[in-house]
Amino acid sequence: MDADQFREFGRAAVDYIADYYETIRDRPVLPSVQPGYLDDLLPKDPPQSGESWRDVLQDVDRIIMPGITHWQSPNFHxxxxxxxxFPSVVAELMSAGFGVVGLSWIASPAMTELEVVMMNWLGRMLELPEQFLNCSEGPGGGVIQGSASEATYVGLLAAKEKKVKDLITENPQLSEAEIKGKLIAYSSDxxxxxxxxAGLLGSMKMRLLPTNGQGQLTADTLQEAINKDKEAxxxxxxxxxxxxxxxxxxxxxxxxxxxxxxxEEVWxxxxxxxxxxxxxxxEYRHLMKGVEMADSFNFNPHKxxxxxxxxxxxxxxxxKYLVEAFNVERIYLKDQHKGLAPEYRHWQISLGRRFRALKIWFVLRIYGVEGIKKHVRNQVGLAKYFSALVEKDSRFELCSCSMGLASFRLKGDNALTEKLLQKISDKKNQFLIAGHLNHRYVIRYAICSRLTEQRDVDYSWREILEAADELVPRANK
Ligand code: PLP
Structure with a gap:
């Protein structure tokens, strides 16, 4: 494919995506295909000679689109x-177009440098303590990982590295294996x-401690668990x-x-x-009070x-703890600029890295910080609006509402709410999932798509009521 064909193919693909967004509201969120559907539609072997991009694009529509769950539909909850x-999609396209891999500074200086600046921008937007930022005097810094899962795992490995080093410094007679076999991690259920x-991957027992009625882990519970483990x-x-x-x-x-x-010297x-x-x-920053005590902090701009x-x-x-945990040098990775910029390959699992900072930059420049705030506040408002609808119907119980997420159930046995979710899911017009809260079965209703508006929440509620009517008659009927 030459550059001219790429222009045509690329334009057609962008048009396809733009059309998709203009019609997404009208599509059932959940696909109707069955497992294995694609195998019947594709040839058993790949084509021996190249085909036209027009045929490929047509097949996307014919074969792939029917098997897509519409995550960006306003009815996806x-x-x-x-x-x-869109700014982020364009950044992804450009990143793929450049085709660079930032395994060191010289491997693409703009990649490392934009990442440093973006992590500082984000840190300042959240008002994270200076100590975390790349621009602080200290050894702190920010890095873009692929997922929160990776961040939690990488944090665990750094914590392990630090603990082993600290203990061996204090007690040189201890062996690394002896210490590693006794390490223990905690989080809530x-x-x-x-x-x-992360615990499984990092070979560290992870205790999932019970929470209070609001889903929070209390200080007493954590302290008791630590005391008990130390005694053991x-x-x-x-x-x-x-x-x-x-x-x-x-x-x-x-x-x-x-x-x-x-x-307790716990990371x-x-x-x-x-x-x-x-x-x-x-208005939400009070919820992260105490963050200055953290060793690592993570959030997903991709959420x-x-x-x-x-x-x-x-x-x-x-x-330092990350770099020490992951620092493996080879002559082919040597860079004469060592020490002048973060060598991000030492901050992550893989060697290669994608140009992810570009999409943060595009989004922040095109939406602005105010645009992001508006988006968050709008979604929080929609979840509150949904919660108010639930509370108005005496057959339902609102179980939680926090940020853009509400959870609810039908009063009575869990089985009733399970049936309700089944009925909603069978229609495929919206996608909701179950959760457990205080041992009770609840349905989660998350405001997900940036396209969701009040009319979509009204639509959801009408669908939920329709399904509920088949299970529990309305009180005023
Ligand atoms: N942590 C929390 C609180 C989450 O809700 C999720 C996903 O929903 C994750 C971690 C995992 O995120 P990722 O897919 O980025 O690993």
């Missing part, structure tokens, strides 16, 4: 948002599955606090948990994957900040 915006997975000869090493849990967007109290971690990692974006708005997947912003108070 499952999980948490996965951000999409409301934490994301990726937190437990284990070594507390890593704690993941949640600012915005996946089930209900609950916030742990860092002001209470932070001092325990600092006193405090803050997972604010979804809700972190809200800290751009001053709520209009930056396409993947883009996860992570700051570390002392990047």
């Amino acid at each position: 499952a999980y948490y948002p996965t951000a999409q915006s 409301q934490s994301n599955s990726s937190v437990e997975k 000869g284990l070594i507390p090493c890593y704690f993941v606090a949640n600012l915005g849990t996946t089930p209900t967007c609950a916030f742990d109290n860092l002001e209470e948990l932070g001092p325990i971690c600092n006193r 405090l990692h803050v997972d604010a994957a979804y809700a972190g974006t809200a800290f751009i708005c001053p 709520w900040m209009l930056v396409n997947f993947d883009c996860s912003a992570m700051w570390i108070r002392d990047a």
